[in-house]
Amino acid sequence: MQTAQTDGVRFQPASDQSLLVYLGEQISPAAHQRVRKLLRLLEQKPIAGVRNLNPAYCSVLVSFDVVRLNHARLEEILRGYIRRLDAMRIPKGRELKIPTCYGGEFGPDLSEVASLHGLTPEQAIELHASVTYTVYFLGFVPGFAYLGELPDALATPRLDSPRRSTPPGSVGIAGNQTGVYPFSTPGGWRLIGRTPVAMFRPDRKAISFLAIGDRVRFTPISAAQFAALERG
Amino acid sequence: MKTILVRAPGLLTTVQDLGRPGFGPIGVSPSGAADPISLRVGNRLVGNKEGAAGLEMMLLGGTLVFPQGAIVALTGSDFGAMLDDVNVALGTAVQVRPGQTLRFGPTTSGARCYLCVQGGIAVKSFLGSASTHILSGLGGFEGRPLRKDDVLHIGRAGKRFRSRKIARQALENFSRRKVLRVTPGPEADWFSDSSLRAFYAGTHRVGEQSNRMGLRLEGPGISQRGASDMITEGVSLGAIQVPNGGSPIILFVEQQTTGGYPKIANVISADLHRIGQLRPRDEVRFEQVTFDQARALLIEQEKLLSSRELIVE
Secondary structure (H helix, E strand, O other): OOOOOOOOEEEEEEEEEEEEOOOOOOOHHHHHHHHHHHHHHHHHHHOOOOOEEEEEEEEEEEOOOOOOOOHHHHHHHHHHHHHOOOOOOOOOEEEEEEEEEEEEOOOOOOOHHHHHOOOOOHHHHHHOOOOOEEEEEEEOOOOOEEEEEOOOHEOOOOOOOOEEEOOOOEEEEEEEEEEEOOOOOEEEEEEEEEEOOOOEEEOOOOOEEOOOOOOOEEEEEOHHHHHHHHHH | OEEEEEEEEOOOOHHHHHHHOOHHHHHOOOOOOOOOHHHHHHHHOOOOOOOOOOEEOOOOOOOEEEOOOEEEEEOOOOOOOEOOOOOOOEEEEEOOOOOOOEOOOOOOOOEEEEEEEOOEEOOOOEEOOOEEEEOOOOOOOOOOOOOOOOOEEOOOOOOOOOOEOOOOHHHHOOOOOEEEEEEEEOOHEEOOOOHOOOOOOEEEEEEOOOOOEEEEEEEEOOOOOOOOHHOOOOOOOEEEEEOOOOOEEEEEEEOOOEEOOOEEEOHHHHHHHOOOOOOOOEEEEEEEEOOHHHHHHHHHHHHHOOOHHHHEE
């Protein structure tokens, strides 16, 4: 299988109609910047025959029309794009806030997460809300943002058995990531709170509340503030 | 505007077209018909563009009334459809007179039957597509499977009825196969030789929990090493990922867009529509082909699909 490597870039066919481009081999701000740049370049100057792009921590999955392109031809075109990344400037991500009501029925796993780390629930909330997170990418389900890095003192493995359903707006943590469930989906992340802000808004021009590269802080709110915000 | 009244919805009937590719950056998978070839052919039979929206029925169909009549075609699996009290053949354009009732039963072959209507099913487009994305409740008819007493609108058409049917020879080319052809997955070399042998030599049974997001496979356990090192990455349609438990999952049309489990193989484009016809408890095997072979097979299939000989008038 072809796994050519130049400039720290690796190409790997994923299927007959897709090619994985690895821009780094570890989760890092540098790899993230390269993913953002390549995505932006591909959105600004689309390659004829490319049908979809799936960015992630260190990679972009490029899906294409098999009749019009093949792996070798696409790789050649992408190498031209990648050569331009270092000279490219991209704007800093937006600064956004996610008001969150922690604990109680909204965050059923908060107490356990706190006690696993020898913290009080209040300390755990303070830690979670003390950091500015980066949106590494959106994936899994519509509008789901992978946010990092969670402070080490809060990093917690996933639940042993995932919940069958998590309420929309649930704020969860898994490993050193945190995120907000946009829809009621099954999920193994530990739930520590909930936000009244809709993560996915099909009636708006910016359908997803968050975009790749955004900078995000969680701000603690009371149950009364949650109710008020939910009413809009 | 012509309408369709839903007297009984069936098990899981949704509005589908050919999906909405291009929204991976916001985590939206394309969705679309699970057996897109059946939808495309059905649309050609009624004189539509091949991507027009139709109804996708799963395992058990419903009962539909056409107060103003319509020109329809059924494709995919045989759900024993009756127009009033007359059997309706698959793969044939049919004129429904005003007030007639189309009744579907349980499948007698594969998983999905498609109903295409001249003019298409008219729903509000979401991100450029009429497809229902069930998990997120978006697209299609109010973002959900049909319910009793729903009223669907049929798009404007006004072409006169023409007798069309699929050439029998062409049908054979798209018939069901128990062997899905695959190319190696991006993490194929994470699997031991014995796991790869078990995967390719073994028979896999489609699990009961399978749906449009993914099909769970039961069969020979497959072990992979180093899943804990795996960094979440974009996943392709038809990817076969192997979670820690060892039971593979084929990611399907309403798939998650990224995933953190290694992929042993990926179903080739030319066989993706066959996944849409697999029922729970069906058995499948996998056969590896090269990327070049996979591409040649798709080009050949597309040539057949666009040929004049596909449909006889």
